Amino acid sequence: MKEFVISEVKAETAVLVGLITQEQDEAKTKEYLDELEFLADTAGAVTVKRFTQKVQGPSQVTYVGKGKLEEIKQYIKMQEDAADDDPTGETQPVGMVIFDDELSAKQMRNIEAELKVKILDRTSLILDIFAMRAQTAEAKTQVELAQYRYMLPRLQRLWTHLERQGGGSGSGGGKGSVGLRGPSETQLEMDRRIILHRITLLKQRLVEIDKQKTTQRKNRGRLIRVALVGYTNVGKSTMMNLLSKSDVFAENKLFATLDTTVRKMVIDNLPFLLADTVGFIRKLPTDLVDSFKSTLDEVREADLLVHVVDISHPDFEEQIKVVEKTLSDLGCADKPSMIVFNKIDAYTWIEKEADDLTPSTKENVTLDELKKTWMAKMQGDCLFISAKEKRNIDTLREILYQKVRQLHVQKYPYNDFLYQVEE
Incomplete structure (x- = not known):
């Protein structure tokens, strides 16, 4: 009789990144990264490494400097090689890199292009946890509205990400792949209108829910x-x-x-x-x-x-x-x-x-x-x-x-x- 073995689903591994600045000293950055690790754990990810950099402020292009980004890239490559060479399957490649501040669309696009793994910032991680925790219609509506508001200024990056994933199939997604042009401005504008319309509907739904709750509060005596x-x-x-x-x-x-x-x-x-x-x-x-x-x-x-x-x-x-x-x-x-x-x-x-x-x-x-x-x-x-x-x-x-x-x-x-x- 053929035996079926159910393999245990392993949690995604995460790398955390934070900055040490004049406004945020090393001790404070550690505290923030401790909390970010707790957030990652709540979302179901296991933190395997932390990276910090002492700078005046975040880079407008890649959040961290080029040298630190290269260091993170090399660590991801090292973990990937170790996972490939591990016959037990215990070693996991890095599944995501999480940054302790909110990233702009430009920063996300540049970091993702360099590291080629899933990139999250503190805001998107919190939104993921909220989406996971939402139970009632009100909470789900509130989370969905926040997600769309977060997504709206990042449409260009999302489209670039999807195009890169789609164009990579069959060609390995490596350098030199063809057919990787971004979507037309018409398509982006169409998606933008769809999201704006959805945001309007969600706001209206929350107004209705708020009216119902206001009535309930008045009836409490x-x-x-x-x-x-x-x-x-x-x-x-x-x-x-x-x-x-x-x-x-x-x-x-x-x-x-x-x-x-x-x-x-x-x-x-x-x-x-x-x-x-x-x-x-x-x-x-x-x-x-x-x-x-x-x-x-x-x-x-x-x-x-x-x-x-x-x-x-x-x-x-x-x-x-x-x-x-x-x-x-x-x-x-x-x-x-x-x-x-x-x-x-x-x-x-x-x-x-x-x-x-x-x-x-x-x-x-x-x-x-x-x-x-x-x-x-x-x-x-x-x-x-x-x-x-x-x-x-x-x-x-x-x-x-x-x-x-x-x-x-x-x-x-x-x-x-x-x-x-x-x-």
Whole structure:
């Protein structure tokens, strides 16, 4: 009997590229590339190599300099040769090169022509993840709109790429291949009109969805709205599940939540609405912010923002700044808010001896000491919790109750009956 062996599908391998500039030092570039690797992992790719270059700014032609591009090219060739010579099939050729900034059409075209592998930038990678994560009609429409907006100025490059792939078949696609002329301007203009028409239709569809959601929000009654906000993957969905006893999808991946989930909560007979929103990230593409306007309306219309921070992340201070800037861009900087430092179970520290005179660092500060730091004084109210381990959750509920009650009395002064708690 003939045996059929199902071979395991291997993840694509990726190379990451970033720049060290006057505005972005080596440490910051490493942090950004760490995040880019997490994004690649979320998208299903395995990072095998990183390349950085110290320059004044990105090259308008190829992002990195010619020497660095040649170095990347040689590495790709080396990996390809190693894969060909590996009888076990364990060695994988480089499937894609991912750049940590958004590339122009010209940069993409030139880099792709030189490296001859799939080229992605940070924006296109995030768009891929959003497309993969989108579940509802609204999220799918928002992602599609952002993709078309990203694609529109890059039509020439896309056509050149398709022509090169098509002309290469049968001839190896090497130098000297004939029939590689680009499409006519008429064809490009036709595709441009098709995409513009599609963008118009998607915008209209989002307006209709937004009207429906606005009606839904009005029908929620006279309830205070609380929105969980924060950087992506800080534990908002886990916290949502714990507080509201719901079953919102939570995973240790970036952008696990795209659609805003709203649940009705009751603490000591005080009802309010709790919303879990899409996570923010550094260099969030403008097209995504614009496309997800209706989703972010939950943040705009919230009465109270609960800013969730992953205290175990080595760069949580920077993440706080990113979230605060995004909230400011949305016009929400002045809203009542509180900050919740989550994942204290993953935060590592060392108890200092009494005679230890070494300066305090993140590694040797206890949680009791943390409560006396600048973090504990942020925005008036600050709390350290572990949603995963359910630590300090009762205290969180008490603070939420006090804040929601205060806001309700201010907003609906004649609804005092809500606070008649049965003894």
